[in-house]
Amino acid sequence: MPALKLYGTAPVDLGLVDLSPKEMMFWMYCPIKLPGSWNITTPENLDQFNDIVQRAYENCDEQRWIDSYVYLTAKTLWVSKDNPGNRPGWHSDGFMTDDLNYIWSDRNGTEFWVPPQLYCFTQDHHASLPEMELAGASGPVRTYPDKHLLRLDEFVIHRVAEQTPGFRTFVKISVSKDRYDLEGNSINHAFPAWDYVPRGIERNHTTSEKK
Template sequence: MKIYGSEPIEIASDVIVDNSEMYFYQYLPIHLKETVRFAVPERLNNLRSIINLCCYDFGKNIDANLNGYYIYLTAKCLYVPSGENLNRFGWHCDGFMTEDINYIWCDCIPTEYVTGEFELVQDHEESIDQMNRLFYHSEPLKCKPNSIYRLDEKVIHRCDYNRSRNAILRHFVKVSFSKEKYNLKGNSHNYLLDYDWEMKERDAHRNHPVK
């Protein structure tokens, strides 16, 4: 058992990003471990301000050696139907049982989280069931739209859903720092970088992005 329930750390506010084009990128590598090059596709240049803020905070507060990490970009700008969300529902921890650091930003329908001191079993599937039982009737806190938050594995959070009657265009960005290759099928490939990984089958349930 480990203690969970940390609060996400806000590192920037009032970060406004253009949302005039819809897209979907899942764990796109923009930096490979043991290299110095960053490669962001031109289509995602509007996200450079978020990426730069995340890299600055990570280098200052986590590890100054960015070259020792893979950096992944998740970016989704899509319409969310009423009662739905862009991501899977349910309480979870990004980078569960790892030292991965994730930064998140959105312009609406912000992420919800709970704080406290909770013991979670160290198993991907069992911990998901445990969290959903523990927090089924909870009154969660909410992140602020247009703010960037840093999350470690101890931040318990979930996607909120579109509570309006109409579809809403939601822009969500996540920047992930890890020493591991995120190697699940369906992840976006960055053709600006030279790499060839064996990609493993993605499980239907929420899980760590490495196999």
């Protein structure tokens, strides 16, 4: 019988990474490393986030890093209450996987659901989302200081905060054994091309293999 999965743990705070991005951009799961290699290859205008990539590398198990794809998401956008820059709603990054995600933002930090007692959710990408919404509505909610890098595994339930108007940068480093192959993801033209498949409306999976 599979081990019981309990959700609602807090992220790991890896401390301040003091960057102040200015360039407006939208990069979504751009691959910057392939399995079996140490080498990080970023498009030039993503080099400004090398300090975040380095901090994630230092935190990650060395063999896991070598064996994984690494993806970089970077968004500097004008945000507001009606346009938060990320999909709203409670969810898990890497749900039903062992993916690691490292997230960073310079304002209006992500909200985390950290209940006094951990919860189980249906191990299904579709059924779990309304369950997470219902659980998250009961609180409590925790936030962290701006510009702190946070490590998330699948057990960390979170959502984008309500945004006050202004520019906001959000960065995510994703470490995964899976190829993120959904249409709309950013392409790193330094790597061999792969095929992409249509993206679903749910946010709990990042690859066609998890549908």
